[in-house]
Amino acid sequence: MKSIVIWALDGGLATGVAGLADVLTVANAIAARRRTSAADPVFDWQVHSPGGRAIRTAAGLTLEPHGAIDTGVAADVIYLPGLFIESTGPELWLELKRLQWLLPALRAQHARGATIAANCTATLLLAEAGLLDGRRATTSWWLAETFQQRYPSVNLH
Numbered sequence: 001m002k003s004i005v006i007w008a009l010d011g012g013l014a015t016g017v018a019g020l021a022d023v024l025t026v027a028n029a030i031a032a033r034r035r036t037s038a039a040d041p042v043f044d045w046q047v048h049s050p051g052g053r054a055i056r057t058a059a060g061l062t063l064e065p066h067g068a069i070d071t072g073v074a075a076d077v078i079y080l081p082g083l084f085i086e087s088t089g090p091e092l093w094l095e096l097k098r099l100q101w102l103l104p105a106l107r108a109q110h111a112r113g114a115t116i117a118a119n120c121t122a123t124l125l126l127a128e129a130g131l132l133d134g135r136r137a138t139t140s141w142w143l144a145e146t147f148q149q150r151y152p153s154v155n156l157h
Contacts, residue, residue: 004045005075008065009083009099014057016081016119017047048073058084071108078109082120088146096124103129127151 004024008017028041049055052068067073085092106129110116118126123139124147126132132154139147139156148156 001040002043002077003075004043004077004079005073006045006047006079006081007069007102008047008049008055008063008081010050010055011058011085011095012055012081012083013120014059014061014063016122017057017063020079020081021045021047069102069105071105071112074112075109075114077115077117078106080116080118080122080125082118082122082140085121088143092121092124092146095121096128099125100128106131123147124150127154 004020006017006020024043024045028043031042046066047063048067048069049063049065050069052065054062054064056062083095085095102125106116106125110129110131116126116131120140121143123132123137124143127137127147127150132151134153134155136155136157144156147154
C-alpha cells in the first residue's frame with residue numbers, strides 16, 4: 001500500500017486537498033471491487049498541517065487534519081497543494097518567505113526516500129528547497145516566466 005501525506009497549509013486551495021483525497025478514495029474503491037480476495041486499500045492517505053491544527057483554505061473552508069507535518073512520518077509520497085497567491089510580485093515572495101520553515105522538512109522527506117509532489121504555486125516551494133535542481137518540472141502557466149528566472153537550474157516544461 002502506498003502512503004500519501006498531504007501537507008495542507010492556511011491559504012491553500014481546498015481542491016488541492018479534497019480533489020486528491022477524492023481521487024485516492026475512488027481508486028481504492030475501484031481496486032477493492034476488482035479484487036477477488038480481501039486486501040488492504042491501494043492508497044493510505046492523510047492530511048497533515050502545521051502543528052496538527054485546523055487550516056483555513058483560501059475559500060474560507062476549515063479543514064481538520066489527521067496529524068501534524070513531521071519529518072519523521074514515513075510516507076511514500078508527500079504532496080503540497082497550491083496556495084492562493086494572485087500575483088508574481090511581492091505577495092508571492094512574502095508567502096515563500098513565510099513558508100521557509102517547510103524547506104528543511106521537504107529536504108528531510110526527500111533524503112528519507114519519499115516522492116515529493118506539488119501543484120500550482122507549491123511547486124515554488126520544491127524549487128526553493130533545491131529539490132528540482134537539474135530535474136524536469138512543470139508549474140502553472142502564469143508562474144512559468146517567474147519560475148524560470150528564479151530557478152534557472154530547473155528544466156521547466
